[in-house]
Amino acid sequence: MTFNSALKRRWAASGSLLCVGLDPEPGRYPSPLADDPDRAFAFCRAIVDATAPYACAFKPQIAHFAAQGAEGALERLIAHIHAAHPGIPVILDAKRGDIGSTARHYAAEAFERFHADAVTVNPYLGGDSLAPYLERADRGVVVLCRTSNPGAADLQDLPVAGSDGSIRPLYQRVAEKAARDWNGHGNLALVVGATWPEQLGEVRAIVGGDVPLLVPGIGAQGGDLEAVLKHGLNAERSGLIISSSRAILHAGSGNDFAEAAARAARETRDAINRRR
Amino acid sequence: MTFNSALKRRWAASGSLLCVGLDPEPGRYPSPLADDPDRAFAFCRAIVDATAPYACAFKPQIAHFAAQGAEGALERLIAHIHAAHPGIPVILDAKRGDIGSTARHYAAEAFERFHADAVTVNPYLGGDSLAPYLERADRGVVVLCRTSNPGAADLQDLPVAGSDGSIRPLYQRVAEKAARDWNGHGNLALVVGATWPEQLGEVRAIVGGDVPLLVPGIGAQGGDLEAVLKHGLNAERSGLIISSSRAILHAGSGNDFAEAAARAARETRDAINRRR
Numbered sequence: 203m204t205f206n207s208a209l210k211r212r213w214a215a216s217g218s219l220l221c222v223g224l225d226p227e228p229g230r231y232p233s234p235l236a237d238d239p240d241r242a243f244a245f246c247r248a249i250v251d252a253t254a255p256y257a258c259a260f261k262p263q264i265a266h267f268a269a270q271g272a273e274g275a276l277e278r279l280i281a282h283i284h285a286a287h288p289g290i291p292v293i294l295d296a297k298r299g300d301i302g303s304t305a306r307h308y309a310a311e312a313f314e315r316f317h318a319d320a321v322t323v324n325p326y327l328g329g330d331s332l333a334p335y336l337e338r339a340d341r342g343v344v345v346l347c348r349t350s351n352p353g354a355a356d357l358q359d360l361p362v363a364g365s366d367g368s369i370r371p372l373y374q375r376v377a378e379k380a381a382r383d384w385n386g387h388g389n390l391a392l393v394v395g396a397t398w399p400e401q402l403g404e405v406r407a408i409v410g411g412d413v414p415l416l417v418p419g420i421g422a423q424g425g426d427l428e429a430v431l432k433h434g435l436n437a438e439r440s441g442l443i444i445s446s447s448r449a450i451l452h453a454g455s456g457n458d459f460a461e462a463a464a465r466a467a468r469e470t471r472d473a474i475n476r477r478r
Numbered sequence: 479m480t481f482n483s484a485l486k487r488r489w490a491a492s493g494s495l496l497c498v499g500l501d502p503e504p505g506r507y508p509s510p511l512a513d514d515p516d517r518a519f520a521f522c523r524a525i526v527d528a529t530a531p532y533a534c535a536f537k538p539q540i541a542h543f544a545a546q547g548a549e550g551a552l553e554r555l556i557a558h559i560h561a562a563h564p565g566i567p568v569i570l571d572a573k574r575g576d577i578g579s580t581a582r583h584y585a586a587e588a589f590e591r592f593h594a595d596a597v598t599v600n601p602y603l604g605g606d607s608l609a610p611y612l613e614r615a616d617r618g619v620v621v622l623c624r625t626s627n628p629g630a631a632d633l634q635d636l637p638v639a640g641s642d643g644s645i646r647p648l649y650q651r652v653a654e655k656a657a658r659d660w661n662g663h664g665n666l667a668l669v670v671g672a673t674w675p676e677q678l679g680e681v682r683a684i685v686g687g688d689v690p691l692l693v694p695g696i697g698a699q700g701g702d703l704e705a706v707l708k709h710g711l712n713a714e715r716s717g718l719i720i721s722s723s724r725a726i727l728h729a730g731s732g733n734d735f736a737e738a739a740a741r742a743a744r745e746t747r748d749a750i751n752r753r754r
Contacts, residue, residue: 263580269584271591297574299573315546315547325632326601328631328632328633330628349604351606354603358603361639
């Protein structure tokens with residue numbers, strides 16, 4: 203089972219394009235867990251169990267664990283997702299990028315150590331830096347294309363001259379290379395932020411309907427859901443992994459935090475589906 | 479004491495531009511340590527203690543620890559360097575890159591958890607993604623510019639049109655932005671691979687003599703030392719952090735591995751200094 207086929211199966215089974223991001227913030231744990239020494243794990247496990255019915259994927263963000271020295275919690279969290287919610291792919295959000303000999307170690311970190319189904323990676327070092335991930339045909343490789351932050355424009359929008367004289371922004375060259383040169387195993391996806399729905403449409407036009415697009419930025423970052431769906435859906439009215447983290451994780455802060463997260467996830471799934 | 483002033487002091491005290499990269503490879507440990515359960519730490523500590531007299535900096539590469547679940551070894555290794563070899567800066571080679579709210583956690587990982595003096599970062603997400611590191615005026619931020627791998631050309635050499643109609647490769651635009659927009663605290667450095675000495679000269683011309691250039695690729699990757707120095711040195715015949723990992727770490731594989739590493743480091747330092 204490849205990542206892309208697992209994702210397609212999960213999109214169909216769940217009727218959801220919502221990806222729940224798992225970014226535990228020190229100081230923002232709900233009150234019942236504030237003094238739990240294992241709160242990174244306990245919090246994320248509760249969120250996972252409450253939101254699983256509404257999720258097409260889970261996306262733990264590794265820095266939120268690493269800053270606290272909580273890699274062990276992340277290992278147990280991903281193992282819990284696989285055991286308790288089989289069929290829901292786990293995307294490790296790590297945005298790694300290094301030369302090939304080092305990238306092999308990052309691939310081992312994501313796939314062997316943490317048992318992620320997919321990992322996010324940075325394309326700045328080029329195709330050979332992505333090969334150690336892409337060679338893993340059974341795993342997904344989610345390449346940054348047009349990110350959701352304001353500073354994305356600094357490099358990603360720079361006008362790049364093509365050999366045919368055309369000028370296109372850098373993120374579109376990344377999308378072209380991704381679709382044409384890097385996707386030999388059909389296991390590539392791209393990150394395009396919800397804050398740039400027109401760019402999402404440009405990328406969809408370049409890569410076609412089969413490349414999943416991971417779309418962060420609809421919650422706290424303010425992306426426009428209607429425009430995301432209009433520009434990002436493929437012909438099957440699917441193909442998107444729409445990620446929300448903070449708006450779900452921090453929907454409640456008291457004893458009912460998990461129920462509040464479930465409600466926020468269900469409402470987001472439904473808000474997406476009403477516009478599909 | 480800022481990273482750049484600590485680096486200048488160490489360049490002067492050691493008479494060396496050599497940075498020793500610490501990239502422990504499973505399966506390549508010297509025979510006396512093959513069965514040591516704490517071999518990532520024991521190996522790197524022995525390398526550090528043997529090569530310190532010839533090093534202007536140490537550069538542990540985090541994936542080589544993370545793939546083995548050895549973050550604890552990396553913590554102890556950096557603590558050992560600070561305690562046993564004060565004054566030698568530690569550059570954590572992590573090449574992180576994410577939106578600001580997540581970058582704060584990566585900065586905490588590098589500076590609070592691991593106590594690194596500097597960290598390598600990826601510029602693809604733009605200036606706001608680098609701000610959480612750059613705001614730490616006491617720490618160094620080493621931004622990828624032109625990397626040492628063949629695939630670097632895929633994105634970094636793409637011709638970018640400027641507002642004045644000029645066309646320059648992307649890596650030069652990164653160097654321009656770094657020097658002009660991102661270096662308000664004077665704590666920025668750039669990575670330029672030794673495999674591209676002419677590009678190193680272009681970058682030096684853009685950023686001036688005060689921005690340190692971290693130069694990987696002289697050992698196993700085959701960069702030309704003579705050309706690196708010709709193009710990369712500043713007016714003080716300094717300004718370079720020339721990194722070698724595998725050629726030093728694996729200079730010997732038996733009981734004398736640390737002495738062999740020291741010899742390789744001394745010879746590399748001397749080879750650099752003969753050409754300065």
